[in-house]
Amino acid sequence: MILWPGWRRLISGFKIKWNAHPKRVNFDVHKVAGVVSAVFLVFTFFTGFCWSFSEFIKPMIYAATFSKQQPTPVSVPISGKSALGLKEQ
Numbered sequence: 001m002i003l004w005p006g007w008r009r010l011i012s013g014f015k016i017k018w019n020a021h022p023k024r025v026n027f028d029v030h031k032v033a034g035v036v037s038a039v040f041l042v043f044t045f046f047t048g049f050c051w052s053f054s055e056f057i058k059p060m061i062y063a064a065t066f067s068k069q070q071p072t073p074v075s076v077p078i079s080g081k082s083a084l085g086l087k088e089q
Contacts, residue, residue, distance in 0.1 A: 013032075013035070014035070016028040
């Protein structure tokens with residue numbers, strides 16, 4: 001991302017000159033594909049970070065969304081009813 005030459009002129013950084021020399025076309029395709037894939041890599045990093053550090057991230061999410069943490073659901077058996085078997089849905 002830091003070495004990407006398109007920062008100086010953002011719109012021209014995403015253009016591919018198809019009628020140029022094959023080395024130039026290869027360079028243009030390489031830089032555009034690199035920036036587009038970097039976006040997906042950032043999302044993948046962020047998702048993995050949130051999953052790995054969920055006990056640290058969850059309070060931040062609740063603070064950012066101004067919501068309160070929900071209690072952990074607990075299964076309570078109903079009196080007079082039998083428990084469902086593994087094959088029952």
